[in-house]
Amino acid sequence: MDDCIIIGGGPAGLTAAIYLARYHLSIRLFDSGDSRAAMIPRTHNHAGYPGGVEGPELLRLMHEQAKSFGVSRENRVVTAIEPDGENFVVRTANHDFAARTVLLATGVINLRPKTLDDALHDDALLRGLLRYCPVCDGYEVTDKRVGVIGTSDHGMKEALFLRAYTADVTLIAPDSEHDLDAACLAKLDDAGIVRVDGPCGEYRIEEERFVVETATGPLSFDSVYPALGSTIRSDLAIAAGAETAEDGSLKVDSHMRTSVPGLFAAGDVVLGLDQISNAMGQAGVAATTIRNLLNERTPIRR
Numbered sequence: 001m002d003d004c005i006i007i008g009g010g011p012a013g014l015t016a017a018i019y020l021a022r023y024h025l026s027i028r029l030f031d032s033g034d035s036r037a038a039m040i041p042r043t044h045n046h047a048g049y050p051g052g053v054e055g056p057e058l059l060r061l062m063h064e065q066a067k068s069f070g071v072s073r074e075n076r077v078v079t080a081i082e083p084d085g086e087n088f089v090v091r092t093a094n095h096d097f098a099a100r101t102v103l104l105a106t107g108v109i110n111l112r113p114k115t116l117d118d119a120l121h122d123d124a125l126l127r128g129l130l131r132y133c134p135v136c137d138g139y140e141v142t143d144k145r146v147g148v149i150g151t152s153d154h155g156m157k158e159a160l161f162l163r164a165y166t167a168d169v170t171l172i173a174p175d176s177e178h179d180l181d182a183a184c185l186a187k188l189d190d191a192g193i194v195r196v197d198g199p200c201g202e203y204r205i206e207e208e209r210f211v212v213e214t215a216t217g218p219l220s221f222d223s224v225y226p227a228l229g230s231t232i233r234s235d236l237a238i239a240a241g242a243e244t245a246e247d248g249s250l251k252v253d254s255h256m257r258t259s260v261p262g263l264f265a266a267g268d269v270v271l272g273l274d275q276i277s278n279a280m281g282q283a284g285v286a287a288t289t290i291r292n293l294l295n296e297r298t299p300i301r302r
């Protein structure tokens with residue numbers, strides 16, 4: 001029986017692994033290998049890296065650090081977490097594992113524009129022509145021509161957030177006409193944000209700009225932000241009985257405890273700011289609470 005099984009090897013899971021290993025606990029880290037951090041061409045807002053750091057390099061360094069304390073990421077997809085008394089059974093395709101506690105750090109998946117093929121998507125992302133996180137990289141589009149693919153309240157909020165970086169923001173409806181009520185329209189008008197109806201059909205890169213076909217013809221941008229929402233990977237915890245917020249993210253207390261005793265969560269899967277720094281901070285809190293809980297049950301002694 002392990003002291004803790006961490007599910008997810010992104011910034012949250014890897015931070016927790018480093019903390020828990022340094023508390024002299026026996027842990028395992030299961031990861032299916034698609035951290036959002038691996039998609040970051042270069043982050044410039046993560047403190048401690050003047051000049052920025054590439055997402056995959058940050059993950060590599062964190063993994064190396066975890067390894068130095070004896071934890072290695074295991075490439076496994078967890079299919080179920082089942083409470084078993086005060087412990088848990090963690091199920092994967094080929095094997096079941098027992099653990100005293102579980103930390104869920106499974107993150108979210110951004111929804112992509114429907115007709116954008118993967119190769120073009122990845123190329124545009126690498127070149128900064130496609131972006132997903134105004135909090136992360138709005139600074140990089142200062143005074144640039146920006147498109148936001150989205151509508152309704154969510155699309156409006158993203159467009160307004162970006163308006164603080166550039167006056168040239170166009171909100172493009174993904175599917176057909178915009179779905180914006182009078183209050184949304186008034187806010188967009190006040191900010192001078194142009195609206196264009198969809199559907200967004202074809203995408204291409206032309207002279208270092210991202211071109212989007214819309215109902216009114218092609219539009220080209222320095223960067224385009226899809227604001228189409230995300231899938232929150234909280235289903236394992238929900239099936240184990242954990243409570244969620246309205247959007248499906250996990251509800252936790254200030255110690256990162258879910259509503260299921262012994263089941264913790266950290267990072268994007270939890271309601272809050274989807275950022276590396278937040279994921280790391282939450283993981284540190286979760287790991288320390290896990291340590292204290294286990295120490296109460298059986299004092300950790302060398």
Ligand SMILES: Cc1cc2nc3c(=O)[nH]c(=O)nc-3n(C[C@H](O)[C@H](O)[C@H](O)COP(=O)(O)OP(=O)(O)OC[C@H]3O[C@@H](n4cnc5c(N)ncnc54)[C@H](O)[C@@H]3O)c2cc1C
Nearest residue numbers: 008010011012032033034035036043078107136267268276
């Ligand atoms: C393009 C882009 C740019 C970004 N730029 C920045 C930036 O500049 N600064 C910043 O702070 N943030 C940035 N972010 C956000 C940042 O990547 C996330 O906030 C961060 O990765 C969250 O960490 P996490 O550990 O919670 O989740 P993730 O990094 O997404 O990791 C979750 C892990 O869980 C694993 N997993 C999921 N389900 C299972 C399962 N059932 N079994 C096993 N493993 C599972 C996945 O494979 C994945 O590896 C950016 C995001 C994107 C997409």
